[in-house]
Amino acid sequence: MTEDLEQIAMENKVVVRDLMKVYKRGIKEVIALRGMDFEVKKGEFLSIVGPSGSGKSTLLKMIGALDKPTAGQILFDGHSLTLLDDKRSMMYRRQKVGFVWQTGNLVPGLNALKNVKLPMRLAGAPKGASDERARMLLTTFEMQHRMNHKPHQMSGGENQRVAICVALANAPELLLADEVTGELDTETTEMVMNALRISNREFDTTIVNVTHNPRVSSYADRILHIRDGLIEGQRHTLYGDITEIDAKGRMVIPETVRRLANIGRRVVLKVTSEGLLVSPLNTDELPNDISEI
Ligand SMILES: Nc1ncnc2c1ncn2[C@@H]1O[C@H](COP(=O)(O)OP(=O)(O)OP(=O)(O)O)[C@@H](O)[C@H]1O
Ligand SMILES: [Mg+2]
Numbered sequence: 001m002t003e004d005l006e007q008i009a010m011e012n013k014v015v016v017r018d019l020m021k022v023y024k025r026g027i028k029e030v031i032a033l034r035g036m037d038f039e040v041k042k043g044e045f046l047s048i049v050g051p052s053g054s055g056k057s058t059l060l061k062m063i064g065a066l067d068k069p070t071a072g073q074i075l076f077d078g079h080s081l082t083l084l085d086d087k088r089s090m091m092y093r094r095q096k097v098g099f100v101w102q103t104g105n106l107v108p109g110l111n112a113l114k115n116v117k118l119p120m121r122l123a124g125a126p127k128g129a130s131d132e133r134a135r136m137l138l139t140t141f142e143m144q145h146r147m148n149h150k151p152h153q154m155s156g157g158e159n160q161r162v163a164i165c166v167a168l169a170n171a172p173e174l175l176l177a178d179e180v181t182g183e184l185d186t187e188t189t190e191m192v193m194n195a196l197r198i199s200n201r202e203f204d205t206t207i208v209n210v211t212h213n214p215r216v217s218s219y220a221d222r223i224l225h226i227r228d229g230l231i232e233g234q235r236h237t238l239y240g241d242i243t244e245i246d247a248k249g250r251m252v253i254p255e256t257v258r259r260l261a262n263i264g265r266r267v268v269l270k271v272t273s274e275g276l277l278v279s280p281l282n283t284d285e286l287p288n289d290i291s292e293i
Helices: 005-011 056-063 086-095 112-122 127-140 156-168 186-202 255-260
Strands: 014-025 028-040 045-049 071-076 097-100 174-178 206-211 222-227 267-272 275-280
Touching (some): 056 174, 056 206, 097 156, 127 156, 156 186, 174 186
Parallel strands (some): 045 206, 045 222, 097 174
Antiparallel strands (some): 014 071
């Protein structure tokens, strides 16, 4: 049964379907996302937890339209991000999304107040209104006593709270946070996670927070676990097992698939309207190994 994607898109802020990302590294390909499916409700605080290399940052980049997926789609308020051209992607990032990264969100030469005002000024907001909102945000996150401090004059946790204010400056509907507490101690981590919670509750911002730290994820409304580019517990039916084709056109068929499909050392390839059909070839009368010829 095919799902009613339109209906699902209406009920959710973000819908991710069959999401796949393949990076090229020299002649080798890395499959970072293998067909992810999930939704984020409007106003939800979702944490995605997974080990290093599981595809967390890749996923956030796709949802933030900083990069395009290889296949699959992401719907934001029912609109496909993959169909946006460069200009519209930029508008989406500027108007709808706030980003908080592990490090380096702030402009080093500017104090906290100016850092928070900057995105508003760049978006064309008047000076007075920008100043007022920046002060309100910094006060909400208990940073009023650090408004005139530059990033190097503040602690890691303080820097992250200012970074959250910067991300919220233009009132984004979606906040994407990548390992924001990665370099902080336990107490500071709690402070920053509480700040994310405030962003979610008081400003009604939908949040997707990725982390490898399961403790941090407990601040969220819901937790998804990812591993090797897939949501744990989901077996992707569209792509099945993905395999790589190297520069010489050689395809590696995993051992388990070979066993299941009864594939020996030779296969028959047939191009069909569905794609490439790989069938086992009965090799009874053929030598098993090339060295036997
Ligand atoms: N630009 C890139 N080019 C090639 N490979 C990449 C690129 N970015 C990520 N990868 C690879 O894709 C996979 C997923 O990377 P990603 O950065 O999304 O993982 P992660 O879950 O965020 O890990 P971490 O917790 O260490 O930040 C990894 O194997 C990584 O090496
Ligand atoms: Mg990462």
